[in-house]
Amino acid sequence: MNTILYKEQLSQDVFLMRLRAPLIALERQPGQFIILQTDDDLGERIPLTIADANTQEGSITIIFQVVGKTTKHLSTFMVGDVLPALVGPLGRPTHIHHFGKVVCVCGGIGVAPMYPIAQELKNAGNQVTVIIGARTKALIILEKEMRAIADELIICTDDGSYGNKALVTAPLKALCESDARPDMVIAIGPPVMMKFCAATTRPFNIFTQVSLNTIMVDGTGMCGGCRVTVDNQTKFVCVDGPEFDGHLVDFDNMIARLNAYKEIERSHYKCFVEKAFTEHTKKLLV
């Protein structure tokens, strides 16, 4: 269980791993996530969305970006290594339905959780337009996979190195204004991106679903650390979400809460990298 079957570096800080997890592979549905630990005594529990699953192999695929100590540590695990703790699938699955025209907006690593959702939306008979946004061409992932299922794929980069030199909200707005007005929009990516996607579609009154990735400890409703304000009510991302109506989410509060531990996390990351560097140097000297 939890053995790493395959590992690939997709871009500078982004890794794909396939893990042996037969039960999770069997039960998972689009929109759900797992929680893992790289050390089950002193390690933290981090939520990651499930990008894909293979029930025959009994595996799930996760795609993660190195942003802190645990993701850095995870990126050092090799094929054959075993993750000390992996639990899931958690969260409510995406509501898949025949909506008509659906636009899937993904930013950065958000392509990973979007992939299974877009697949299922397509299977449910929707016309699927995918918009992928990234800082630069090298950071775009899963383009080939998305192209295979999307009716239309639009790429945006901040620096114009690939596709449109634009933010994802530009083509989204154009689609909302066009004759091919979407019936539904799903946005997954950095909180700021989701906030502006929701702001873009609001005047058009197009239902916009967002998938939130807040700070969590247990992921089963026990701690409430993941809570967000939705329609002036407190909701738990882990058991009420992770998907919510983007027009009702208080993004400013959510973004503020995501920064609660930034300084401590930065120092943990720095310690870890420095320690790893010292150990590496020691090995070289021996």
Add this chain to the structure above:
Amino acid sequence: MSYQTEGALQREAQILLREFAAIADGLKVKQRQKIPAQDMPVQDPEIRSHNMEEVALGYSFEQARVEAFRCLQCAKKNCMEGCPVKINIPLFIDHIAKGEMEQAIAVVKQTTLLPAVCGRVCPQEKQCQLHCTLGKSLKDVDCSVAIGRLERFVADWERINNKIVIPFVKPATGKKVAVVGSGPAGLVVAADCRREGHHVTIFEAFHKLGGVLRYGIPEFRLPNSVIDKEIETLVAMGIEIKTNFVVGRTRKLTDLLDKDGYDAVFVGTGAGLPVFMGIEGENLIGVFSANEYLTRINLMKAFDKNADTPVYPATNVVVLGGGNVAMDAARMAKRLGAEKVTVVYRRSEQEMPARKEEVLHAKEEGITFLLLSNAKRILGDEKSCVKGIECVQYKLGEPDASGRRSPVVIANSEFILDADTVIVAVGNGSNPLISQTTPQLNVNSKGNIKVDASQQTSLKKIFAGGDIVLGAATVILAMGEGRRSAASINAMLAANEN
């Protein structure tokens, strides 16, 4: 009363023991009444409020025997009526008085599985000790025999002296029982069903076992080593353990029966869904449920500088609530370096649901209590961080449904407390995971699983107990429900046999 060291208490008890041991058999009621109640030795408050080690150190052998001499061995045995699992209290205390510790613990273990835990966390002054004839004769519940401390003593004696006997397990029946959740209810069911020879698997969502005993109750009140030892015993009995397994998500509850070959399932998932107050500012940075705050520290070890899970740096903490969890959170905040910790509770001290000893310990450790007050809104700064809390004063009115005098707001009595952290400890709702993923299971309006007198749910072969049925209650009540559930499961499986 001034602070007395462990050694001083033991020396006093030695003298008393010499005096009474010789005449033990002939002790009259009047003489027993005059034996001084034995204080629990504790760490010095000044020292302990900066460490995680257990506060109450436990009776010495001498103290335990002297305390046991206080028991009148009355005919009524009212204490047993107050015990949810009906421990034969006079009998085990009589064994302690005679110095027969092995027999004493054997008596306790006839009816309870986790005496080292219950001796520490039961609200004895509201259970066995409330009914103690000695306490009544002295017209003070605080003068009752310290039954809880004696229970803890014999359990610790057994553990420390490596006298734990692995319970006898009957020959394998070939039947399988799934236990969902490894809190107090689940542990009892696992042990009781295993004893009958059934194969038992415990499914736990977290990476470590113990449920609320692990993530909720702090080390300074219930050391992890105590829980670890209990679990070691279960493993030695041949109970299978699956951590990182969320029944309902990793596997459907009904799949355990239909696909995985289990013959019965017990659901003991607890009351893990923190209740917030629904006031303005509750989602500011620096507001935590007590569950989150304590889980970060207890389960995820955030107090350890080598742990990855961070804990919010708090200097001025307000804790909302008056139960054991509120006391735990307040005292934990102090230990993690908070300069000022204030407990805000809307009734008076008398109505506080917390164990008396915990309130006393909190006060000794410098926690401030602001009673007859309640939070109205939490104030934030420009960075969305907590900077204070507006409270309003209350007075006590008529008794409510719980029999406690209900608090009534005093108009225009608002005041503001400075704070950088607010910990909400006003209770827990029922965890929704099982009911969300098992829609055919009957739950009440609060989300608690409905059961009949045998703990059977609306679904065949599925039983439930503990806080998921009761709402947030106590460890001992959860264990009592576990015991009943296990009896029903064992009876059902035995009937299937024929």
